[in-house]
Every structure is written in structure tokens, then in C-alpha cells.
Amino acid sequence: MHRLKDIIRIVEEQNKWRRRECLNLIASESVMSxxxxxxxxxxxxxxxxxxxxxxxxxxxxxxxxxxxxxxxxxxxxxxxxxxxDVRPISGAVANMVAYTAFTKPGDVIIALGIPNGAHVSSTQWGIAGARGLKSIDMFFDAKKMNIDVENTVKLIDKVKPRIVMFGASMFLFPEPVREIKERIDPKIKVVYDASHVFGLIYGEVFQEPLEEGADLITSSTHKT
Structure with a gap:
């Protein structure tokens, strides 16, 4: 019984600490109304x-x-x-659905690299790798904190991926979906992982991926 009391105490302390005493700056841990x-x-x-x-x-x-x-x-x-379809319970699961629908093992996708903010699901260490995909990093402009459009378009033309993956775990600005979509083979699927900014997108204060050329938006159920 004392262990149950300890669990209750810990939950209460967590609620007090994280909800009333902290400034939470982790965007993926948004406050639930x-x-x-x-x-x-x-x-x-x-x-x-x-x-x-x-x-x-x-x-x-x-x-x-x-x-x-x-x-x-x-x-x-x-x-x-x-x-x-609101059934996928996480961004990773939603991405898995996209990879299963649009690719087969051995295909190539292009996404941000981990050092530039990518979610692990789009890398060889995550869902993409489990699907048997080869994930190649987009070019990134560190000064602008955004995708390098020119070099990424050249890379896409060279490797001919099945999917170009936008969105990330860490990013500050709207990504150049339209600028890249307009310059690549229309057969290439464009997927936008909106998990970390979906509330901003839904609230019309970020960007509109589908209007800008994305074929599919993936997201999670608990972030923004």
C-alpha cells in the first residue's frame, strides 16, 4: 500500500512541478487544455x-x-x-504508413539529417531503415536554418528518390515545399511530417503544406 501512496505522491509532484513551476520550452510537450x-x-x-x-x-x-x-x-x-485518417497514434506510425504506401524495400528517400533536425523515423535508424529504405540527407543551409533548395534539387534529380520528406523534430521556419516541388519530377511523392508544428499549421499561422505541393501530411496526436 505504501508503494501506491508513493506513486500517487510522485504523480502529484510531477503535476505541480511541470504545470505550475516550470517554463516548458519543449514544443512537442504542449499543454493540454x-x-x-x-x-x-x-x-x-x-x-x-x-x-x-x-x-x-x-x-x-x-x-x-x-x-x-x-x-x-x-x-x-x-x-x-x-x-x-486520424488513427495513427504517433508521427512515426503515420510515417510508417506513408513509407508502406509509397515505397518498397530498397527504394531511396530524401530527408533532413539528424544534425539538422530530422526525426529519427525518416533515417536509417528509424522506420525508414526498418522498411529497408536508403535515406539520403538533404542539403542544409546552417546560416539560414533551412533547406538548401538549389543543392537539394540537384540531389533529387541525381538520385531520383521515391519520397522527398519535409518536416522535422526541430525547425524554426516554414520549409521550401513549393520551391522544391515545382522543380522535381511530379512522380516523386512529397510527404510533410507536421508532427511538431501541426497546431500552428491547423491554426493557419505557419505554412500550408498541401497547398504548396505536398501529397501527404503526417502528424501525431499529442504535440501541438
């Missing part, structure tokens, strides 16, 4: 929900399907796109 937190702790929290219609694996999921479709509809309307 009281309203969102209230419903995050609802009965949905521990329920399984797989597939839909006659293929569904679990009973008792009618409201889960209803809210899932409502969320998909909200995203379709916001981004004026015919398709949205």
Missing part, C-alpha cells in the same frame, strides 16, 4: 477500436467509430482534401 484533458480521461481512453463496419474486431465501439469519422471530417474540411 482542461477541456481536452477532461475527455482524454473518459471511457474512450482504454478502449480498442480496429477496422470498421463488418470487419471490426471489437464490440461496443459504435461511439468510437462515430467520433473517429467526425474527426476525419473535420480534417478533410480544414485541409480541403478528400481523405483524412
Amino acid at each position: 482542461p477541456l481536452a484533458e477532461k475527455y482524454y480521461a473518459s471511457d474512450f481512453h482504454g478502449r480498442y477500436n480496429e477496422h470498421s463496419g463488418p470487419e471490426r474486431h471489437y464490440c461496443g465501439t459504435k461511439y468510437a467509430y462515430e467520433i473517429e469519422e467526425l474527426c476525419n471530417q473535420l480534417f478533410r474540411e480544414r485541409f480541403e482534401t478528400p481523405f483524412a
